[in-house]
Amino acid sequence: METVGIVGAGTMGTDIAHLAAECGFRVILFDSDEFALGKSFEKIRDRLCRYRREHRIADDRMSEVLSNIKIHSKLNDLVNADIVIESVTEDLEIKKSVFRSLDVICHQGVVLASNTSSLSITALASATKRPEYVIGIHFINPARVMKLVEIVSGMATTRETVETAKELAKKLGKVYAESQDYPGFLLNRILAPMINEAIYALYEGAGSAESIDRVMKQGMNLPMGPLELADMIGLDVVLAVIEQLFNGFSDPKYRPCPLLKNYVAAGYLGRKSGRGFYSY
Ligand SMILES: NC(=O)c1ccc[n+]([C@@H]2O[C@H](COP(=O)([O-])OP(=O)(O)OC[C@H]3O[C@@H](n4cnc5c(N)ncnc54)[C@H](O)[C@@H]3O)[C@@H](O)[C@H]2O)c1
DSSP: OOEEEEEOOSHHHHHHHHHHHHTTOEEEEEOSOHHHHHHHHHHHHHHHHHHHHTTSSOHHHHHHHHHTEEEESOGGGGGGOSEEEEOOOSOHHHHHHHHHHHHHHSOTTOEEEEOOSSSOHHHHHTTSSOGGGEEEEEEOSSTTTOOEEEEEEOTTOOHHHHHHHHHHHHHTTOEEEEEESSTTTTHHHHHHHHHHHHHHHHHTTSSOHHHHHHHHHHHHOOSSOHHHHHHHHOHHHHHHHHHHHHHHHTOGGGOOOHHHHHHHHHTOOBGGGTBSSSBO
16 A cells, blocks of 8 residues: 545645655545645645744655645546545535546555545445445544544445555554444544533523533543534534434434524634634
């Protein structure tokens, strides 16, 4: 495994590309939006330049990492990938269409992984003729920093594919937790209801945002309170994950808090929009 293909050069794809290049992989980075692709490469280059200024890396190391990344504006260029990580917009139909195309382009036996936070790996696999080679490798934001990846098996995923995903995770310096393909996998199944409950507590006036975050930070030793964390993730993303749990399990215990829906409807999406449960 020498060449990693990455489809989607947004927040996550950019960091995964940077990480893979640092770990010595050749990276083929593709995005359907050429502007996003250029911005992604610039972001990696700027970050490396900053590290060089701060004497955190040497010139030759910076050139080596950058030379490992090739940006491509045609999906067909992924033909030489030994493994592909799809990290496009969280939309089942868009992702299915990417998997359908990758299945035609990539060599037989190449593992096609998705970085989806919540969509069904089994459904993505069904868009291909190689469901046994489709798997979830769910990175956590920021992908270069957070230690864990979730490795998610769809209904048809073979052990051999799981082993390939584990090997990649290890080479990227990650630890992994294995999960079956149920809504939210493990991390979001536990995290999203906690955040939703914190929002219900605020909605019902049980405590202020500051009090809710303080009890979880100082009472439970969490590095961030649930509302601060929701603002960092993006409230639209949080709502989408909770809705995925609600619909996926058909269980009212996951019903999204109306206050969260109102925030999203108002465009108060957290840090990225300057306002969420806090102002930025
Ligand atoms: N942001 C997070 O905190 C986070 C954490 C873990 C996993 N994820 C998952 O990672 C994936 C990407 O999320 P993100 O936050 O990087 O999104 P993003 O919006 O920053 O980036 C998505 C990129 O996909 C590109 N794209 C859309 N359709 C495409 C297509 N058909 N072909 C090629 N490129 C296409 C877009 O141009 C964009 O650059 C999602 O599945 C998301 O659930 C996100």
